[in-house]
Amino acid sequence: MSTMHQAVATTASGYTAPRFAGVRDAFESNLRNGDDIGASVAVYHHGRLVVDLWGGIRDTSGTPYPEDALHVGYSTTKGVMGLVLASLVDTGEVDLDAPVSAYWPEFGAAGKSGVLVRELASHQAGLPAFGEPVAKADLADWGGCVRRLARQAPAWYPGTRHGYHALTLGYLVGEVVRRASGKSVGALLRERFAQNGDLQAWIGLPAEHNGRVVPYQDASPTPGIGAFAATAAEAPDTLTHATFNNPVVTADLFNDPALWWPEIPAANGIFDARSLARLYSGVLAGPLRAISPITVDQVRRQQVHGPDEVLVDQPTRFGTVFELSSPRQPMLGPGSFGHDGLGGHLAFAHPESGIAFAFLTNRAIPDPTPHTRLWRLLSAVTAAL
Template sequence: MRRLRFAPMTIQGICEDRFGAVRETLATLLEGDDVGAAAAVYVDGEPVVDLWGGYADAARTVAWERDSITNVWSITKTMTALCALILADRGDLDLDAPVAEYWPEFAAAGKGGVLVRHLLSHTAGLPTWDEPMATEDLYDWEIATSRLAAQAPRWEPGTRAGYHAVTQGYLVGEVVRRVTGRSLGRFFAEEVAGPLGADFHIGLPAEHDHRVVPIIPPPAAPSPEADDPRNRPGNPPVPPAIANTLAWRRAEIPAANGHGNARSIGAVQSVLAGGGTARGVRLLSPEGCERVFEEQFRGTDQILGVPMRYGIGYGLNGGWLPNPRSCFWGGWGGSLVVVDLDARMTVSCVMNRMADPASDAGQRAFLLVMAAYEGLTA
């Protein structure tokens, strides 16, 4: 297999010839408004595209390097969901059991009927906190989880969906902690990232700070008081620049503060695309992977205000992807991961310049995904 290599400060990395459209698309994006970005494609668990380019800073003076990592926002949710799927596959976690079976305090305020699968599908009725939260409260696991355990759901669980932008990570993470005795970040590091050799972190150790590419907020970044749909109703406020603080990096926020790059996202999610195995490491059975496609909700998400299909921990293909057994999730500002079990392919992309949600937030990633599908038929 011939692999292409590219000159410094343009596009660097490896790319099979048939996936040349991915390289060309990434180059076009970086010639436009993007500052720095990376893209990866895995097929049958092996990397066939691993590209990066551009700059790590808004002034365009520092190169985006091979091992640069950045905050990928809600793509972190796919890592958290994978942890839950692994535990379910092992028989340690029943997705159809009441959450209170593992977390007794959670039964308060009428939540005895909330099931684990409701947490994974944004249907639990806990899209944000009722009690006022300071941003700093996100760094205190006990505060964040105990307040969720005490409050009542906003709708009958399982009957509606409303994007749990930040709360989902604490909800699923606390269940994982009760089942395993380990935090979500530690479980992920020991049971997922470690065996796969994936450079992805939920709670970033200080030793990696020098590799972090700062987030570049959109020009019209929402103010802390803005009614941003990703954090409606803004409790607590999560301004984009918070991702560049040490407090945010060190905390475990399993819905939003994962740090990695396209390569590491693909390395992890290729397990799901490959029926539970990637590069000789098995983390799930084929049957365990199929649980993703157990549809939990189809309709309009009342927080995002757009049509959604939710499975177990992932968004399900609503017709924009070629193959039916495909799932995905995106990160605030434009990053995306697509997992196609029919094609046994994973496509991931990350960037440091956050897009304006009203303009091209999803278009950049969509172009890269479609370019990857071109490679499958080349």
């Protein structure tokens, strides 16, 4: 890692509106002090792109970080799936208060017939881990994954507790989306949000873009609270262990191009920062609005807040699919909603200020969020407002 830091270019390429110039200073500071190796950040304000920056190096070869870099989004993908679900709520194709089994009858097995869509979509269904062994290659088998989850008994009585459904949430919400609309999450993403064709965002990447995907590197957790979660993930017979070890979830998992083409909507969305920020502009007042204010308020209404059965280090707070502002991930404070991704990615909207924000990095830092690099960037956005 240290050799990479010596080679890092510490100036950013791209654009900032004059009012947001401080974001460039923060971004370059992250490159200078080694928090970032290569990264990109984009900000929309009321539908106008005001920050579009990239910099550092792409990988261990020392190649400069490219303008057209794509990243596997890890759990920022969940937020994009949340936007797709919100579009179905907006059109009346999905009712969040309906039972999941109204759309997907097989899901009602093993005591799950009463689970509502909004409970399923806020980590309350008790299915945070696959109950049967799942290999990495099995993640590409949509039918197999949804059948496993449909017949599985919940780990707790649904609706009474919540625990982060790291990989399973994508299959669960994705199957509701598929049953309700006849289309997959990835197909709806392109159909409803990429009409003009320039949106660089996919769940299920066409192979011609494989060469643009930047590899992700793990950094080791520092002692303390980051190590606490890592220890829980290593302890057998915990839900944390089951969730992150069947199959093993690390920054390296989705560096394999074989996992870019299938749809794994909790984890393998592939984006650039400007497209991810643009997607979140669809929930803000302005020219890019794609989802009505009523639906936006529905999906960002708190569903759960408190101890998490899986992410045992800090309480979590969720709306419908979306992470909400909390000490764990403050974003721009109350009203913010979006999703972070393993090791430092973050994308969200804050309707009150008109900001949509996306940050993607090639260095995963597994310490609890918010990491100092995000503090710097978000403080600069706040200062500009």
